[in-house]
Amino acid sequence: MxxxxxxxxxxxPTWPDEVYRVLKDADVRQVGxxxxxxxxxxxxAFEADPQARVITLTTEEEGxxxxxxxxxxxERGVLLLQSSGVGNCINxxxxxxxCRMPLLMLVTMRGEWGEFNPWQVPxxxxxxxxxxxxxxxxxxxxEPHLVASTVSGAANLAFNTWRPAAVLIGQRVLGAKNFKExxxx
Amino acid sequence: MNVPNELLHRRDVVNExxxxxxxxxxxxxxxxxxxxxxxxxDSPNNFPLWGAMGAAAMMGxxxxxxxxxxxxLVITGxxxxxxxxxxxxxxxxxxxxxxxxxxxDNERFGETGMQKTHTAAGVDLAGxxxxxxxxxxxxxxxxxxxxxxxxxxxxGNGPVFAQVKINPEALYFVLPPADGxxxxxxxxxxxxxxxxxxx
Numbered sequence: 001m002x003x004x005x006x007x008x009x010x011x012x013p014t015w016p017d018e019v020y021r022v023l024k025d026a027d028v029r030q031v032g033x034x035x036x037x038x039x040x041x042x043x044x045a046f047e048a049d050p051q052a053r054v055i056t057l058t059t060e061e062e063g064x065x066x067x068x069x070x071x072x073x074x075e076r077g078v079l080l081l082q083s084s085g086v087g088n089c090i091n092x093x094x095x096x097x098x099c100r101m102p103l104l105m106l107v108t109m110r111g112e113w114g115e116f117n118p119w120q121v122p123x124x125x126x127x128x129x130x131x132x133x134x135x136x137x138x139x140x141x142x143e144p145h146l147v148a149s150t151v152s153g154a155a156n157l158a159f160n161t162w163r164p165a166a167v168l169i170g171q172r173v174l175g176a177k178n179f180k181e182x183x184x185x
Numbered sequence: 186m187n188v189p190n191e192l193l194h195r196r197d198v199v200n201e202x203x204x205x206x207x208x209x210x211x212x213x214x215x216x217x218x219x220x221x222x223x224x225x226x227d228s229p230n231n232f233p234l235w236g237a238m239g240a241a242a243m244m245g246x247x248x249x250x251x252x253x254x255x256x257x258l259v260i261t262g263x264x265x266x267x268x269x270x271x272x273x274x275x276x277x278x279x280x281x282x283x284x285x286x287x288x289x290d291n292e293r294f295g296e297t298g299m300q301k302t303h304t305a306a307g308v309d310l311a312g313x314x315x316x317x318x319x320x321x322x323x324x325x326x327x328x329x330x331x332x333x334x335x336x337x338x339x340x341g342n343g344p345v346f347a348q349v350k351i352n353p354e355a356l357y358f359v360l361p362p363a364d365g366x367x368x369x370x371x372x373x374x375x376x377x378x379x380x381x382x383x384x
Contacts, residue, residue, distance in 0.1 A: 030247060057271075064240075065269075069245060069246060070250070070251045071369070072232060072247075072248050073247070073248040073250075073251025075247075075251035077247070094236050095237040098236070098365040099366060100365065100366040101369060160384055
């Protein structure tokens with residue numbers, strides 16, 4: 001058992017770097033986010049980018065409204081959030097829908113594969129249904145090597161057909177936290 | 186109208202804020218502020234919201250940082266602003282110099298039967314904006330002070346926040362286009378040019 005619990009040295013995932021390049025190619029300038037560990041590498045890349053502005057939000061729906069304003073002013077953006085934050089966005093999703101505006105959301109999933117915290121499960125299991133109920137086109141990546149191409153497809157769809165699109169990045173890509181391990185003294 | 190303690194009339198306030206508006210960009214929150222900016226004269230540089238309560242301030246902010254050479258004025262109500270108090274913190278941290286937020290504070294939810302909002306109980310929105318870090322934040326009670334806010338919105342150093350105490354009067358509606366696609370397209374065409382019509 002002791003051997004199984006030993007941490008294997010794991011190479012840092014590089015898919016966030018590929019996603020950064022995809023978003024740069026899409027000319028994303030405004031990055032609204034409520035942070036998630038799964039987005040941390042992408043957030044650092046944008047923080048180091050003088051052509052982009054990272055805006056920390058107090059709640060995710062602020063980002064929907066902000067990116068609607070960005071579009072009115074001719075800038076493109078992305079909203080980075082965790083699945084729990086999707087629920088905060090529901091009514092605000094009316095805005096890009098009714099105004100035929102693009103919206104690109106990258107959602108890191110909780111409450112599914114390997115989840116340890118039961119409180120994450122209700123919103124995690126409801127994420128896709130909530131987005132689709134509001135008319136958001138949802139695609140999903142469950143393998144690290146598929147994330148960037150999925151984001152690229154969603155970005156093209158959002159910015160070329162003026163509608164909200166979300167990419168769900170599966171918990172299997174991100175790895176599940178083990179709270180018992182974190183709690184161990 | 187300059188008598189202290191006499192409440193301002195909302196359409197006088199909005200007409201003054203938008204006087205000689207030049208290329209000012211305006212976002213209005215849902216309900217009466219939408220009708221107010223439309224009563225002052227519909228314009229492609231207006232974005233009147235018909236829903237998405239709580240969107241106005243952040244929409245103005247996203248627009249302001251996308252268009253740093255233009256001036257952006259958000260006109261909204263106290264109920265709408267109360268729904269997104271966190272936005273005041275987000276905006277203050279970002280410190281956009283070209284953004285002014287004017288809250289028409291009648292201390293009521295005007296569209297739903299004039300129920301009292303938190304400001305009727307004394308919640309100080311301007312104090313909240315000051316505490317969040319807005320460069321300028323004021324409670325406004327006279328037309329002379331409205332003119333100062335108008336001038337700050339047009340050429341001052343923002344972000345500026347104004348809580349304008351107004352009469353809780355219910356006025357006739359003046360409706361702008363309701364189609365969000367039309368509002369978006371005409372705004373972008375005005376700000377970005379005809380190229381915005383093409384992919």
